[in-house]
Amino acid sequence: MPPEVNGVSLGSVGPGSQSALRRDNVRRVVAVLGEQGPSTQAQLTRATGLSAGTVASIVKDLDSSGRVTLTPTTSSGRRALNIHLVDTGHVAVGLDIGRRHVRALVVTPAHEIVADVQRPLPLGHDAETGILAAREVMSKALEDAGRTHSQVLGAGVGLPGPYDPATGRIGSGAILPEWVGIDISEALSAALQVPVHVNNDANLGALAHLGWGDQETGENFVFVKIGTGIGTGLVMDSKLYGGYRGLAGEIGHTIVVEQGLVCRCGNRGCLETVASTSSMLRALAAAPHPPTTTDELVSAALSGDVATRRVVEDAGLSIGKVLGQMASLINPQTILLGGPLSDLGDLLLEPVIRGLLRHTVPEIGGTISVRVSGLRDRAEALGGAVSVLSAADPAELYGPVAV
Structure with missing residues (x-):
């Protein structure tokens, strides 16, 4: 038989x-x-x-x-x-480790988010502190989801910086300088006790839109993460494009101001020195009521604070300038803005679009859809979960495959 x-x-x-x-x-x-x-x-x-x-x-x-x-x-x-x-009980965990926060999402193969836990991290934390926090947040998220460690297929981890998959390390000039030189994959695997998929957070944000976002992004799009750093995840022909060493998309280190401020990468006048959340907060330090956190910056802009809105507009124009130059090279269908400034909506979106249109030809700029990501600040963690689900064998996810 x-x-x-x-x-x-x-x-x-x-x-x-x-x-x-x-x-x-x-x-x-x-x-x-x-x-x-x-x-x-x-x-x-x-x-x-x-x-x-x-x-x-x-x-x-x-x-x-x-x-x-x-x-x-x-x-x-x-x-x-x-x-x-x-849902068969298996789950993927997406972890987003930033300069000031760590977030864990627990996601089923059916793309249902069953837990979302985040906590702050001290500024300048070292790798040991960040990894320990990631383990604790992952455990709390699994507890909230009613899942056990044995049901975890893996953890997809996003980090803010140039992650080199060939070495498993973050490159120099990263937003987390205390993590530079450490074998991140090995350290995370040992701490989390599950298979680990590590990538740059902007790449994972793009991956989230490939596997989770709406169908209107098209096959060629750019996800822009605007935070303490600025990076992009590039999707070409429905595939994440990482370049020769997986480091493509580091637009935060494109020079926009000759002889500008010295950047953490060692160059002068990089985009991050004028348009990151840190640079915006620095520019507002002399304001009558200066915001001290990104949340305060967003709140001040939304409430109509003139100085904050001016700083946001200037940053948006600079980001748009660099995106316009990028668009001339790769001609994307869609550009998605993500990160902690997403709640600014049109206050950020409009100057970005103006800057982009000013720095590329109408045939390209006029055909690009630029909008705020619908995944908001969840995109990076969701992309981590998608990276796990994409790598899993369908038979492992859902049991024997019927014929």
Whole structure:
């Protein structure tokens, strides 16, 4: 008798058999659902390259076996069904470690956030302090989610700085200079006791939009993380682009002011010296009521403080200038602004757009959609979770693959 999976006969199981081909096709559909979250059959057809009939048959089998649920939605103005994977208990953890904070999200393979925990970190903390805090926040998030350590598929960790995957270390000039030279992957793996995927936080922000964001970003887009540092995650042809050593997108060290302030990277007049949250707070130090934190800066701008709004506008124009130059090189469809200044909305968005249009040709600038990320300050941690889910075997995530 041929073997069975979920009560379905496998028949011939050789690598060239129809059953093997069917299993591979199911894995492709399940993998896309795991990476992109709930999707319509039309979206699955485009993402997998399978025929519409094959996708429809697979979805029907998955629905019959209880591995997906279907909910009504609208796609391109037409009624459709969103296909959701059923939660099996496995989770991915996304960790965002910044200069002043650490955040942990617990996410199911069906793209449901089941816990979100964050806590402050002391300015200038060393790697040991940051990693210990990450472990504690991850444990608290798992407790809140009602999940055990054994259910964790892995942890995707975002760090603010040029992370070199070839060495597993943060490069010099990083926002966390106390972490430079440490084998981050090894240290995190030992502390968290789960498989670890480390990347630059802006790259993970872009990855979050690949696997979690809306469908309107297109196949070529830029995610901009504006915080203590400024970096970008580049997506080209629906793939994260890291460059030769995974260090592409470090626009924060593009020189915008000749003979300007000395940057932490050693150059003068870098974008971060005029447009990061730290530089904005420094510029407002002489104001009558100077903000001392990013939250206070955002609150002051939203409440109409003239000095704060001027500083935000100047920063936005500078960021737009650099993005305009970048757009001339890679011609993205969408630019998404993320990071702790997201709540500023149009106060930041409008000067960025003006700066971009001023520094690129109309044929490029006029076709780019520039907007604030809908994922707000969760993008980096969500991207960490997506990196884990993308690397996992669908059979591990959801049990045996039916055919």
